[in-house]
Amino acid sequence: MNECKKIHFTAPGQVEVRQTPLPPITQGQMLVETVCSAISPGSEMLVYRGQFPKNLVDSNDSLSSELQYPVAYGYACVGRVVKISKEMRRRWLGRLVFAFQPHTSHFLATPDELIPLPDGMSPEMACFLPNMETAVNFVQDSAPILGEQVLVFGQGIVGLLTTVLLMEFPLASLVTCDCYPLRREASLSLGVSAALDPNMSDFHEQARKLLPSGTDLSLELSGSPTALDDAIALTGFNGRVVIGSWYGEKKANLDLGGAFHRSRIRLIASQVSTIAPELSGRWDKARRFEVALEALERIQPQKWITHRFSIEQAEDAYHLLEESPEETIQVIFDYGKMS
Secondary structure, three states: OOEEEEEEEEEOOEEEEEEEEOOOOOOOOEEEEEEEEEOOOOHHHHHHHOOOOOOOEOOOOOOOOEOOOOEOOOOOEEEEEEEEOOOOOHHHOOOEEEEOOOOEOEEEEOHHHOEEOOOOOOHHHHOOHHHHHHHHHHHHHHOOOOOOEEEEEOOOHHHHHHHHHHOOOOOOEEEEEOOOHHHHHHHHOOOOOEEEOOOOOOHHHHHHHHOOOOEEEEEEOOOOHHHHHHHHHHEEEEEEEEEOOOOOOOOOOOOOOOHHHHOOOEEEEOOOOOOOOOOOOOOOHHHHHHHHHHHHHHHOHHHHEEEEEOHHHHHHHHHHHHHOHHHOOEEEEEHHHOO
């Protein structure tokens, strides 16, 4: 294998599948043939639309040092080790592995860049690992308490994964909201107290009927800056708002001049690249990965895959997410479909 097929974002709204040369395997490296990779409908679509901060340095070492066009982006790649350097242990050969790798048909990696999958875990299930780790991070940063009333904005894949983890806590109520019926239905199937449409004219009134004293905890995971203002408005005195969305260059217009000023509401920025300082004495990313892998096997999130594309159909996949997001939950690339 001397080259690979890799997706590049070349300009706002434009993607290309490029034939990219692969360097020879060097000491300590393996060649991985990709089985499937998952599109992130949040951060990845910001890159697709050109809404990412141009001076942002990405924390993922597998990506380019700065996000600027053209860029190969993505971080949910599952493949099989098909070739190893001479000194590598043969147990790696044929092993299914996960990597934080942009969408590509083949790639070279060292052992510390790969996460071997547990026996029996399917590649499609493993595609959800980054978003499951993100959901675990949101729950850890939220620190839900017995009997709390919780509201989750956004029931895309990260929102659904976070919701299903929150359902494992003995909460008094768990209300979700999303503007798309497909995602509200998926949320209701988990057993939430209610799933509301935030675009309803009486959304605040309906939410307050369900949460009359305001929420103890709200999570903003929709990617919509207006949802943050809604979350603040519906959170009760001394409540917490966990902000997991990446808005990119989108601005949040917040009403902080009214009730918020005396509310003692805490706004908590949550992002998966680090461990919260109060947890870092006992937690590291390896431990959090273990929790996320166990959650994948428990929850079976592959049921939320709504569309599968070959890598050659990348333009169609991103067009679908841009033009008809209401039809999607999780979109993946299936490399078995390559021509």
